[in-house]
Amino acid sequence: MKQKVEIIKIGGAFLEDDKLLDMCYSAFSAMEGLKILVHGGGQRASKLSSDLGITPQMVHGRRITDIKSLEVVTMVYAGWANKTLVAGLQGRGCNALGLSGADANLIRAQKRPVTDIDYGLVGDVKQVNTDGLSTLLNAGFTPVFCALTHDGNGQLLNTNADSIAAELAMALSATYEIKLIYCFEKQGVLRDVNDPESVIPRIDTENFKTLQKEGVISAGMIPKLFNSFRALQAGVDQVYIGPVSLLSGQAPKYTQIRL
Incomplete structure (x- = not known):
């Protein structure tokens, strides 16, 4: 029988909301077994960029990253955001270890090729050092990854x-x-963005196409769903999108992604 690992991704909104962040600390640290946290920080990176006179450029929810923008996201993602989360989790008794993909060569990527859009210094993952990651997990560490490779x-x-x-x-x-869980500030994927209760309980490859055609799913949610389907096709057992209460199994509503 395979050992279980839960991988939780939280959005940058958690880092901008003290109440939401505290809920995340409590729920994540209470999870038993092996676990990994992955976090964003785009909202803070955009704010810092603007404060520094660097205009953030986004295309289809993806950040165009030149040298100056990379300096900003490194400061925010690997610095302030990552260490804030690590300190908060350590304060809840979770032995968190802050990481980027460069640390211990854990996630190697290649620069995204230039096609119709030049994303700059943006990477697509090519290799995960699973032996190194397993060593950390089995040594009692909880990896906390920022969005850098x-x-x-x-x-x-x-x-x-x-x-x-x-x-x-x-x-x-x-x-x-x-088990892969994408946590954000909503209850799940919404049929109506103006109705927080309109959670779609299940999305599979067929109704995803329909929802796209109807314009129900668009913008930043599309990459998240594509990643979810890719994960399931590659052998990931379960994928969910929903609120932080999913971590404690107490979410009244959420979206499950199925093939």
Whole structure:
């Protein structure tokens, strides 16, 4: 029987809401067994960029990352955001270890090729060091990953946190039973963005196409769902999108992703 690992991705909104963040600390630290946290920080990165006179550029929910933007996201993701989460979890008795993909060569990526859009110093994951990650997990550490990887040649790369969570889940699924949870401030994927109760309880590959055509699902949720389907196709056991109460099994509503 495979050992279980739960991979939780939280959005940058958690870092901007003290109440939400406290709920995350409590729920995540109370989870038993092996677990990994992946976090964003885009809202704070955009604010700092603007404060520094650097105009944030986003395309389809993805950040265009030049040298100056990479400096900002490194400061925010690997610095303030990551260490804030690590300190908060340590304060709840969770032995958190803050990481980027460059640390211990855990996540290697390559710069995204230029097609119709040049995303700059943005990376697509190519390899996860599962042996190194397993060593950390089995040594009693709880990895907390920020949204940065590296190319193995000295270059840091900005990498979508949803994608990192999915890539970690897929890589570890060969050895572990994996549950992947995308946590955010909503109750789940909404049929009507103006109605917080309109949660779609289940999305599979068929109704996803219908929901896209109807314009129900768009913008930033589409990459999250594509990552969810990729993870399931690669052998990840369960994928959910919903509130932080999912971590304690007490969410009244949430969205389950199925093939």
